[in-house]
Amino acid sequence: MRRGWDEEQQLLIAERDEAKSRAVALQSRMEEMDASFRKQLSVTIEANDRAISAARSDAEMIRSCCENRVAEVEAEMRAVLEETEEARVAMEARLRKISTVLYDQPSSDCIPFPTRLVSHGFYSRTCPRVDEWNTSPPPLSVVRTTVSSAPSSTAWLGPSPPSSVVPPTHFSSRGAHPNNPTEREVEPSCEPSASRSPHD
Structure with a gap:
């Protein structure tokens, strides 16, 4: 053991x-x-x-x-x-x-227009509206007064019209009537036109 x-x-x-x-x-x-x-x-x-x-x-x-x-x-x-x-x-x-x-x-506001224009002394306008007032006739009373007071050399040609009839006036831009005192020739200008009497 x-x-x-x-x-x-x-x-x-x-x-x-x-x-x-x-x-x-x-x-x-x-x-x-x-x-x-x-x-x-x-x-x-x-x-x-x-x-x-x-x-x-x-x-x-x-x-x-x-x-x-x-x-x-x-x-x-x-x-x-x-x-x-x-x-x-x-x-x-x-x-x-x-x-x-x-x-x-120079201002280009002035519109060129023909050399000979018809302008009425009754109106006073500036250049930009020339085309408008050149072709518009003056009042009938002004035309009668002007025709009645015109000199004998530029008086109405032909038979005397009745007192109630006014001789026709021509308003065009082609030229002024040589025997019509209500029309005058103007030159193109941009300066304002002076006021004129219908008897000028």
């Missing part, structure tokens, strides 16, 4: 020693793996740091290039805007000069 207990004790001691040796081996292996992992981690961190620094440098370079390009574009746009403003100012000056020249020219 004692022999059996000794054998069992030796077997347990052997198993203990074997377990210790395996634990030591596992510990050393874990240490090696930890060292290898730390080394790999350090390498990875260094690579990441290098990549980050390279990316930062590239981003800084790109940013500086973009800023330079933006500055160049701003300078170009500023030059274009200055040229446009100068062109606009020049065009406005030219338009003002043209407008001044056009407004300084």
Whole structure:
């Protein structure tokens, strides 16, 4: 019985020693793996740091290039805007000069009309309405008074008309009737005509 207990004790001691040796081996292996992992981690961190620094440098370079390009574009746009403003100012000056020249020219309100026109002394009008009042006869009372007071050399030719009938007068722009005192020849003028009496 004692022999059996000794054998069992030796077997347990052997198993203990074997377990210790395996634990030591596992510990050393874990240490090696930890060292290898730390080394790999350090390498990875260094690579990441290098990549980050390279990316930062590239981003800084790109940013500086973009800023330079933006500055160049701003300078170009500023030059274009200055040229446009100068062109606009020049065009406005030219338009003002043209407008001044056009407004300084003689007024074109006077409408040209034939050389010989018939005008009634009873009316006093300005040049722009010559065409209107030259073709409109004076009042009938004025025509009667003028015809009755006309001199004998320019009196009505032919048989004497009745007192209630007034000799016809011609109002046209082709010319004045040579024997009609109610008509007179006028020259084209833009000056306002003075008011005349029907007896002039």
